[in-house]
Amino acid sequence: MPSTIDLEKKQLRGEVRRQLTAMDPQELVRGDTALFERFLALPQVREAKTIFAFWGIAGKEPDTKRLIARLVEEGKVIGLPRMLPEHQMEVRRYDPNKPLVQVGFGISEPGVDCPLLSKEEIDLILVPAVCYDRQGYRLGFGGGYYDRWLEHFTGFRVGLCRKAVLQDKVPTEPHDSRVDRLITEEEILSF
Secondary structure, three states: OOOHHHHHHHHHHHHHHHHHHHOOHHHHHHHHHHHHHHHHHOHHHHHOOEEEOOOOOOOOOOOOHHHHHHHHHOOOEEEEEEEEOOOEEEEEEOOOOOOOEEEEOOEEEOOOOOOEEOHHHOOEEEEOOOEEEOOOEEEOOOOOHHHHHHOOOOOEEEEEOOHHHOEOOOOOOOOOOEOOEEEOOOOEEEO
16 A cells, blocks of 8 residues: 555656646746756856766656757766666766667666766766755655665765746655755755
8 A cells, every 4th residue: 555655746746747748848948948057057067077967758857968968068977877677777878979778658778888887986966856845855756766876875966847846845755865956947956
């Protein structure tokens, strides 16, 4: 039987997805541009050599393809997630000359031919979420991949959240961790 928090998270995921689906596509593109400019202006991003990003799922997350291309142009090493059995995850180096592998649910991953990156090599992670709250906690997609991976990560954590879906509080559990900076189109919150 699902817990009350699990049910709250499931309900909030549905609400946020409906909000995002109803948004004008041009508004989403403008929002992405604002999010990315704020992200690129962070001193921690400028100083980072290796960034663990994510390949945004259309209609559910910011379209990070543009952001990743810009980071590569700036000489950053980019890692992308690759899902493993038992809700585990590894980070593989992104190579713009190698096609990503489509694995379902709109998710694209680097292939096994891309080099592994260790947590110790990663300076900063851009943490994906359905949405965030004003305390820096995220509502994930429900698989627990990032919760497990973040458990022993000591680098800088950044979240992107559209202002329209920023929550006052998301349901949290003891294993949930928050980001160091949360960026919306209009503000940057520090924790």
